[in-house]
Amino acid sequence: MDTNTDTNPTIHVELPFNGSVEIIPSQRMTDAEFEIFCQENPELQVELEPDGTLLIMPPAHFDSGHFELEIASELRNYVKSRGKGLSFGPSTGFKLPDGSTRAADTAWVSNEQVERLSPKERKNFARVVPEFVVELRSDTDRLARLKEKMTKTWIANGVRLAWLIDPSEQKAYIYRADGSIQVVTDFTAKLSGEDVLPGFEFDLGLLK
Helix, strand or coil, rough: CCCCCCCCCCCCCCCCCCCCCEEEECCCCCCCHHHHHHHHCCEEEECCCCCCEEECCCCHHHHHHHHHHHHHHHHHHHHHCCCEEEEEEECEEEECCCEEEEECCEECCCHHHHCCHHHHCCCCCCCCCEEEEEEEEECCHHHHHHHHHHHHHCCCCCCEEEEEEEEECCEEEECCCCCCEECCCCCCCEECCCCCCCCCCEEEEHHH
């Protein structure tokens, strides 16, 4: 990316890093500049924090990539069979009310929200808060940081139900809009979509 300050903000990369890379522009990118940055760097998975910090995520490792697809496939099959909204994978960014643009490993958006989007909005990072998200912890992810993302990003911005699944520790954390958090330690259990996705279940045993 051209770092000429006449047209683009200067980028500062902090190294060494653990897992993701944080990039701190000398001035906050506008929505248009962030869109251009992502278009010019399509090989990167990038998220934008409320303070303007860019987070660049590493590619998923073997098991993590497989587990992500297992979860996404189960959700997609449910959505297709019920005709209930749209499901999304980890490359989809959502513009949230706090000014961030974030992605989840799997997300679901209701038909009601989809129908409110214009054709132009659907071609960009849409200003939509998914009703349901799943984050899967990989071996490069810090658990504390993911837990913070669940509460301060997803739930704080209006997500109704969120799962954080940690296959290495065989734990799942269920976050709800009312602020409650449930920890599941039985990896033979099935997680429920509750009242957000009635009838949807995910068998944690698929991630062993």
